[in-house]
Amino acid sequence: MSEENLLEVRDLHVSFHTYNGEVQSVRGVDFQVKKGETLAIVGESGCGKSVTSQSIMGLIPQPPGKIRSGEILFEGRDLTRFSEKQMEKVRGKEIAMIFQDPMTSLNPTMTVGRQITEGLEKHQRLGKAEARQKAVEMLRLVGIPSPESRMNQYPHHFSGGMRQRAMIAIALACAPKLLIADEPTTALDVTIQAQILNRMNDLKKQLDTSIILITHDLGVVAETADRVAVMYAGKVVETGTVEEIFNRPRHPYTWGLMGSVPRLDLSSRETLRPIPGTPPDLLQPPQGCPFAGRCQYAMKICKTQMPETTEISGFHRTACWLEHPMSPAVTPPNEWVGGGSQ
Template sequence: MSTPILEIKDLHVSFKTYAGEVQAVRGVNLQLEKGETLAIVGESGSGKSVTAQSMMRLIPSPPGKIKKGEILFDGKDLTKISDKEMYQIRGSEIGMIFQDPMTSLNPTMTVGKQIMEGLMWHQRLNKNEAQHRAIEMLRLVGIPTPEKRVKQFPHQFSGGMRQRAMIAISLACNPKILIADEPTTALDVTIQAQILELMRDLQIKTETAIILITHDLGVVAETAQRVAVMYGGKIVETGKVEEVFYRSRHPYTWGLMGSMPRLDIERDEELSPIPGSPPDLFDPPKGCPFADRCPHAMHICHDEMPEVTEVIPGSHQVACWLEHSEAPSVGRGTMQVNIASK
């Protein structure tokens, strides 16, 4: 088996606030292979974006801190290298598309200059070479009349064009990894489809590995090969998309599937939201983070964190006490149980 291009081991990230310490990420383990798309899914507050920002060393310190763990990229532990070394990697070898391009782009600089900045710093291009490359990148991401657009400011671009410009900036230096944090959230469905198709096409051309942070399972189904389901700062299930979508084993994953509209089946009943609220990460549970919302929770679920079980060795993994040999047999359909009355 090939060596992963990125490997995260037992990552813990916390934020100190006036109210206490928020344990945002609590022991995340992930692997990313060259050229693949890995989606990280979960509801808001589950730790997806914090995990992504940790890979880029963009956690503000203070209040944030990587307390424990390793982030191995090409043999280097990104948690231990100097700021200068990380500055060389960030933008050059690992690129990132942020959630809101309007706040991520500098409103006082032309879009062209923002693309050129990384090229001149990382690839040592002169101004004319960098401008020529910036025009090429705008053309590559499907922006019309790039020679004109390269001289314009972000406010002169539409929402979809700003997102394309962000992708151009992220890919300008041919990074090995692209982290896309909710890249289509603020876009309408037509532009969303165009952006996803663009990312797929660019990945084929550049062989860039993509980490897609999202809560949209439809986006995952269209773009990813593997998916990691995150809840309460922990990874609760990982596997190939078809394994997690059609043979999922964690009750939280069942809940996500039950709350998603489906076009391929006739659905007479209403969509079923997951009752309850996410765990308080100021004082996270000592057991399974989903135990208080799970209709199948047993006493041990509240008291001890479940071990990771390999459903399919090397592929499909789940952290749930229902995988224990002495646990009762349940199915994903029973997630429809109303646990509010429990």
């Protein structure tokens, strides 16, 4: 494991057993998170983003879920081998998570202040008075007004944006080394979104925290991320820096994502270009490239063999048969932001 990497996920496979069979939700995912950087994981709903993050936190319910194989190396320690008792010492203290829906993630029977002090007392061994003072500081840090009085209120007293800020305060209270933010701005208006993203960036700099940002909002990615991993049907199909993914994408699925982003410079006659078709059934995943059934550039080999990952540059990699020397030349569409070329 590289000393620069805080986290390395290697060939991760996660499945869920259902009445209809085994759903292969994550199928050989690989990525790294360096110290102090933000990695965005993007893709359609159901592509495996949240399952991957829950696997890192050790929150996959077993059964019906199961990590079938692979490694999750956090500072060189394989979290897949940790017991529940060992993971309890990691969660909150070293790795924290902002969940997708704060209303269902916050405990409605506990005050917001108590939900922050609980972790401080457990992981940092603070006394009640000291933990309360620290909790007030965290609420103030995430921009909640009158934090002293808000400490004694319950989640239903908070607005949606304030609940999300409270979740961030809980997650960052113990200064974790890694923060996983699963759709942290879902269902929030754009003004509150911007405030929360700015706050996360500020806290990242202040606390030197690495972030995994899970989202389908490419605008959020452009504002906050350093590197991007594009997931489709349980696999990472392309990775690169934000500039590489937005200006020089190489995978047809990434082209499709970029083409479906609303843009102000489109004329009234131009419309968004949705990706035709539907994702594959992960009860019976395809043998070849998972995007082959929806790809206008698909060749015969795409449907029978999964392409190997090709290194485009130091950080930029993609899994696509179009990168093979014997593949036909293809000019990518230029509707996506940046308008770069292959």
